[in-house]
Each structure stands twice: as C-alpha cells, then as structure tokens.
Amino acid sequence: MKRIILVLLIISMASFSAFSNNQAESDQVKVGLLLSTLDNPFFVEMKEGVEAAAIISGYTLIVLDSQNDPAKELGNMEDLITQGVDVILINPTDSDAVGNAIKMANRQSIPVITLDRGASEGKVATHIASDNVAGGYMAGEFIIELLGGTGKVVELEGIAGTSAARDRGKGFNDAISTSSIEVVARQVADFDRTKGLNVMENIIQAQSEIDAVFAHNDEMALGALKAIEGSGRDIIVVGFDANPDAVRSVSEGGMAATVAQKPYDIGYMGIEAAKKILNSEMLDAYIPVDLQLIKQ
Numbered sequence: 001m002k003r004i005i006l007v008l009l010i011i012s013m014a015s016f017s018a019f020s021n022n023q024a025e026s027d028q029v030k031v032g033l034l035l036s037t038l039d040n041p042f043f044v045e046m047k048e049g050v051e052a053a054a055i056i057s058g059y060t061l062i063v064l065d066s067q068n069d070p071a072k073e074l075g076n077m078e079d080l081i082t083q084g085v086d087v088i089l090i091n092p093t094d095s096d097a098v099g100n101a102i103k104m105a106n107r108q109s110i111p112v113i114t115l116d117r118g119a120s121e122g123k124v125a126t127h128i129a130s131d132n133v134a135g136g137y138m139a140g141e142f143i144i145e146l147l148g149g150t151g152k153v154v155e156l157e158g159i160a161g162t163s164a165a166r167d168r169g170k171g172f173n174d175a176i177s178t179s180s181i182e183v184v185a186r187q188v189a190d191f192d193r194t195k196g197l198n199v200m201e202n203i204i205q206a207q208s209e210i211d212a213v214f215a216h217n218d219e220m221a222l223g224a225l226k227a228i229e230g231s232g233r234d235i236i237v238v239g240f241d242a243n244p245d246a247v248r249s250v251s252e253g254g255m256a257a258t259v260a261q262k263p264y265d266i267g268y269m270g271i272e273a274a275k276k277i278l279n280s281e282m283l284d285a286y287i288p289v290d291l292q293l294i295k296q
Helices: 001-029 041-057 070-082 099-107 132-147 163-178 193-206 220-231 244-251 261-276
Strands: 030-035 061-067 087-090 112-115 124-131 150-157 178-189 212-215 236-241 257-258 284-287 293-294
Touching: 001 041, 030 041, 030 070, 030 163, 030 261, 041 061, 041 150, 041 261, 070 087, 070 099, 087 099, 087 261, 087 284, 099 112, 112 261, 124 132, 124 261, 132 150, 132 163, 132 178, 132 236, 132 257, 132 293, 150 163, 150 193, 150 220, 163 178, 178 193, 193 220, 212 220, 220 236, 220 244, 244 257, 261 284
Parallel strands: 030 061, 030 087, 087 112, 112 124, 124 284, 150 178, 150 212, 212 236, 236 257
Antiparallel strands: 257 293
C-alpha cells in the first residue's frame, strides 16, 4: 500500500513538474528577427548582437532570412505571426516594400522595431540605426581632404529603395557639393561584392580619369578595389560599415577608409528596446548608434 502511494506521489510530482515547465515555456517571451540577408557579414554581426542580448534576457529567438526578396520577407512575417511572437525586429529588404509586412504585424498588435533600415509605411515602435546621412557626409569630407577639394569620383549605390542607400548617398553628395569634385559615374551595385567588382570594371573602362570611389557599403568597396587592382590604376576607395574584411584592407593599405557602424550594437539594442516595450516603457522614435571613420 505504501509503495502504491509512493508511486502515485511520484507521478503526481512529475505531472506537476511537467505542467510547471510547460507553463514557464508558454510564459517565455518570443522575439522574431527578420533579416534582409545573411549573405552579408554586416547583418550576420547584427544577428549575433540580437542573439547575445536575447540569451541574457532569457528570450526565445526566431531568426528568418528574407534573402533580399520582399515577397519572402512578407512570407517570413506571416510565419512569425503564426508562431505567436511577442515582438518583431526587422531589417527591411526595401524601405518602401516592407510596409505591407509591417502592417500585417500592426493588425495583430505585435510591436515592430526596425534595424539599420527604416520603413516608409506601417507603424514602428522605434528605429535603431546609425546616422547614415552623417556617415555619408563623413566619407565625402574625407575624400575632399585627400583630393584637395578637386577631382573625379565614382559613387557605388546600394539597393535602390533602402533608407541606408538613400541616406548615405545624400550625406556624401551634400559634402561633395561644397567642393569642386565631380561625380563622373553613379551606379547601383546592390550592396554586393561581386556586383561592385563588375560595375567598377565597366566604369573603369568607360572613364579615363577617376580619383576616388565612395561605396555605400564595404562589400561593394571591396569588389571595386579588386577591379581597381586588376586595372593597375591608383584610385582611392572609401567604404561604409567597417566589416572585418574592410578594416583589414584599410590596415594593409588597400582601402583608404571605412565609416564604422556597429551592427552588433544595433542588434543588441534591438532586444533592449523590445524589453522596454514589453515593460510598457516609453521609447524614442529613433535610437541612434555612434559612427567613426577608420582610416590608414
């Protein structure tokens, strides 16, 4: 009889433990992270920042890669909503196209935080990013300094429609407009290293005189640098993001400089912002992250 009672007691305790664990799991905060792509080291580092902060906070994290496809991004958003996430962090593929995805989350009353790239439509709790206009201006000023205020430059643009490409280009051109420097070519290379290489090879063939290149990100800058090295010409290259390959290139005398963002910090701050939202704390509409110029 005592043995039967003991067995029943053990079963009862096990059932209670299982219930408690299930209850704890159901109460755990679930955060969704939508990244434009994981083929770019910048966004991989951003993901690592989110992951680190989520672990410290005890949050469950679901990461989805939109592969630079707005349609896939929309599908990923639907997937996160189906999985019952509490907050969504999103790095948009396109600032205009992402509006429909954000509105989908809005309809379900799920808070949305944008990282690095903003959104033209939809309700966003906050936007966390570097000041891309200031960074572009910083790059432009540096090129003006190196060229003595005169010369011919090329601008390699990021994905059309992204706030990062628009703002970095604006800052750069605002700075250049204060000098006698002429932009002899301006072409889109989609933030991609291979496209940066191919576009720059074509520009080199078309332009007999180029003194400097400003690329909206380091991947394009590194591609452009490879094209320049293949041509044997002496052209200054300035990038943006300070990814590890670019920083190494600057230290070795390849690229002249890169504007340093802090993608890890952007990601980490995303979780910190999510925590405030869940605690019903007030957030600024824009949370800036510091920049600096890394140069030779």
